[in-house]
Amino acid sequence: MSTILSRNNVRVTGKGSQPIVFAHGFGCDQSMWRFVAPAFEENYKIILFDHIGSGKSDLQAYDADHHNRLTGYAEDMLQICDELRLESPIFIGHSVSGMIGLLASLSRPGYFKNLILIAPSPRYINDLPDYIGGFEQKDIEELLSLMQQNHLGWASFLAPIAMGNPDQPELTAELHESFCLSDPVIIQQFAEITFMSDYRSELRHVTAPALILQCDQDYIAPLEVGAYMHQQIPHSIFQLMEATGHCPHMSHPDETISLIEEYLTQSVTGMEMSR
């Protein structure tokens, strides 16, 4: 496997020719898509990967400068697309990866066929009176320190989890693999650049047609944020979901799948009509 593909632990499946790139959000890895991605295998080519610092990515590929901006992660993803020679891929990104895909599309206009953004946010911190992001600076600082405390505690816990639990063989059997592991240092920086970011001014430059999937009662990316993104991104469709929370692809996979399928079918028909 090439360096780029092993670097981001890239997995390619599916029988179709139209590629879909799935980008996982914060706190987990590509296994987040396991309830959704298989539904697209029949008709699409599926590309899954782990961001550097997450899952089984190559931690040696981490570069404190390169990965100090979301555009660094966007460049990583474009390198994967190039390595696989993907043509007009559809992008599906959750949370922070929604912004990563959006930034990738800005650096390469016309490349992505569609952007499907699940619970995205261009800025998490309120900028009143004009913008409600959902958080105050203080909340984000508390979150970052909570993350740090958790990672300190986990450092000593990760080993026993990975090995399973010798006292309870029935648990060990289920725990062949531990998902969502991440490198504490890299992920802490990833969190800082994510939650301190402000990409509002970029939104109006997006040319790719976009679908915004907005969950109900999402505290991380609230309704106001989704509505703002829809208003700012020129060719966007806004879809409020019945799913609650921030991870509809995990909590409500069926609704997530059907909304994506519906959008992709419509956008194909739309294109044929415009020809």
Next chain:
Amino acid sequence: MNKRLDQVFCGYMSLSSEHLITAANETLLELLGYNQNGLYGCHFESILTRASRIFYQMYFIPRIRLNTNIEALQLAIKSGDGTEVPFLINARIREREGAAVYELILLPMHQQIQHEEQIRILNQEAKRLQQELDMLRNSAEDSAAGQQELARQIDLQEQKIELMESYASKSKPGESLLTGSQQIE
């Protein structure tokens, strides 16, 4: 709930597949200052602090869904009187009558947080003193006249840092928790 579980010295909580609180033991109700009526039926998320709520959405939900259990998650819960109670939480999914339910064990961790905060403050202070020390060293090089006085000050500062470092290394996080559990055994 059986009496032992109700009064065991850690919090126990059970959530429905929709993450609504369906059971909490007496110990937990006491720690949080809620009664059953106030807590049962609430969304677990709704009693978390804002930061913990994000963390729960980003870490707890995906991890427990994929791994079926989660260990040593630190979250803060808002108590009945508005204070924040930090907990160390282990959780797992079990199947009960065909539906997934979540079981949580919650250890209050005031002690550990205090130690960690203390260490953080001491580290900051040590860092500040180190910077001051460096400045003093630089100016000491410049001025031969004040050298003796400065050398004395440097000594003093170094002694202070040593004291703080030794305090910080003595109050390691988790230490008091361990001692506590040993006594109980």
